[in-house]
Amino acid sequence: MNSIFANLPPVVKNLLLLNIIMYVITFLGEMQSIQVTYLLGGYVFNSPFFEPYQIITHFFMHGGLMHIFFNMFALVMFGPILEQVWGPKRFFIFYVATALGAFFLHQLVGYIEVNNIIGQLRAQGLTEMEFFNIQESIINAREKGQMIQFRDPLVQRYNIGISVPVVGASGAIFGILVAFGYLFPNTRLMLLFPPIPIKAKWLVLIMFGYEVVQMFMDRPDDNVAHLAHIGGAIVGFFIVLFWQKSTKRFY
Secondary structure, three states: OHHHHHOOOHHHHHHHHHHHHHHHHHHHHHHOOOOHHHHHOEOOOOOOOOOOOHHHHHHHOOOOHHHHHHHHHHHHHHHHHHHHHHOHHHHHHHHHHHHHHHHHHHHHHHHHHHHHHHHHHHHOOOOHHHHHHHHHHHHHHHHOOOOOOOOOHHHHHHHHHHHOOEOOOHHHHHHHHHHHHHHOOOOEEEOOOOOOEEEHHHHHHHHHHHHHHHHHHOOOOOOOOHHHHHHHHHHHHHHHHHHOOOOOOOO
């Protein structure tokens, strides 16, 4: 384990350690009924649970063991190469910028959706007092670590919209994947599932296309923030395009 960390460049190593530490804190905290995810996850800007610090803290949080494993696996696989090419400072800027870009795109769309739901509820005759009572019941339940299930589907959509935070480094990871695919397009990678070789450029295009399809399917049981993945990929692409405009890609 020590040799693995010793061979990692400084920014990748520190990001890996910080994500692991935050995952352990979250796991231990929630075993003690401390709602770490709900405190540090990122909410839409018009949610009563939104706090400015969540803009940063959310991308050091993860929703489960597999979530953090695949994100950190990609960070360790592709991050060191980019840090070597760009240097620690530029790689760190890239990581944070793609994470923030993913967050703001995802939350901006969420903000608009929540506002539209509020408008629909008011158009159906919901009074200010009734709206206040709904929001208070959501807040009170959240403070107890609970999630209310409303019978009215529109009210339930509002509940989910303001109560479910986005977590994870996936936006930054998708930015890293796009940057690697742009700089090293013909590098052959071996997939884990299925174990077949594929060029980096095709892998990135397939993954990006999958996220776009999943976003438009909009399944109610899908807890993955596909729009955040897309946001990180788009921001990452434009950053690396700007940085490399006078430099050839590596083949």
